[in-house]
Amino acid sequence: MRNEETLDQFSPEQFFGKALVVDCRDLKEGQAITIDKINIDKAKLADFLLFNLG
Template sequence: MDPPAHIFANRKTLDQFSPEQFIGKALVVDCRDLKEGQAITIDKINIDKAKWADFLFFNLGWDKHFKDETYFNDFPYNSRKL
């Protein structure tokens, strides 16, 4: 989860949101097939299912890199066209 303060100056941090804002239906989008530095594009999302979701979670499988330098470098990212 990326709070607005991580990207924009003087914006909210996670502790400034109420817990109720994080309760709802979620859709997990499987992106484990993406390579380092590859964009997540709209074709990864099942639009029919996404219509019913309050949240989208992108499973990158990146946890496998947690203990090596790859974790911080060139991970898959959300395309601006998404």
């Protein structure tokens, strides 16, 4: 078993910031999320990328 941290082990303060939501609802199950789904200019301004899979 690997000794890795899980999300509940991080402080909530680490999850505050600007997020960009990437709409991936049109993808089929198992289909890759490719770079063309992401607005690079907006992503550069974000602290987090959130992927909306539906």
